[in-house]
Amino acid sequence: MKHQTYRVYEAIKLDPLASQQALAERLGMSRESVAGHIMQLTRQGYILGKGYLLAEQNTYVVIGGANVDIHGHSTDTITSHDSNPGTISQSPGGVGRNIAENLARLGEHVHLIASIGLDQRGNWLIEQTRSTGVETHNILRHDTLPTGTYLAINNDSGQLQAAIADMRIIDTLDAQKLSQKQALLQSAYCIIVDANLSCDTITWLARQTFSAQLVGDAVSTAKAARLRPILPKLNLLKVNQDEARAILGSTETDPKKLAQALLHEGVDEVLLSLGSQGVLYFSAEHGQQTPCHPTLPISDTGAGDALLAGYLSACQQNKNLDDSLSFALACAAMTLESPHANHPELTVQNVTQWIEDL
Structure with missing residues (x-):
């Protein structure tokens, strides 16, 4: 950052609501010159928006899926083509959203960029996400498509019998909308991309020049190949074996x-x-290769999202590789032991204590 630009940046830090004229008088510069430096700071990601919102250090930005999960659990053997007694629950979901929540619970500063419907279900999803510490003001609302919803029916043993996923809204998170978030993306310490995004959107992200670390999550075998254009840019990729084969076109x-x-x-x-x-x-x-910690799984939903968030958090804590992998696997194990996709007590202190209690 050039000297004069840095002077403007430091003046804004002291008084973020100051007018350009007030900053100019304080710095002995013309208002036009101050305006030029502010424009440069905005383009470089040091200023994020009106009121001179300054970029924070070590900020994670997650771009991906956010949806509501609805689970129906039959209390008896399921009878096809009929009504079955049971329980119905609703919870926040979506790979990108789950990763963002886990990072926030682990004490990281994280923004979520996702497309959510302008409906009651979307309002609930945003409130649930915000309550975990995730910054949600960069979420995009769509006024015609409904919030992404995953509807699952499980039998009395908890096994999935059928599911319907209405995720049409994710395709509206396109390059044009993401380009409006350039300042945030340029200021990020780490950008996490999940393969729920369309091929065109991932290709656009691959063509950008970000100073941030770039992390990819393959999401599923069906969607993993969407990450191919961005592979050369990825600092870290989280996959399973089937997803890796799908990306590589390999057996x-x-x-x-x-x-x-x-x-x-x-x-x-x-x-x-x-x-x-x-x-x-x-x-x-x-x-x-690092083995799993011993655990008594209740649900495997969200364990992979916790694994990735745990590894990133451990690296941020400057843990060595062995300890980072152990911490990540502990985050996954705690999530396996929870009925929720995100463990509500996932904190650095609790994960550390969980490992010590093994």
């Missing part, structure tokens, strides 16, 4: 070879989930 069964192939495509670090076998970490310098 390879050796997880180490899958991870190495992703590195060959330009990814700096790979977190390859092995399910009950733990996680495989690969980079140009290291390759190691």
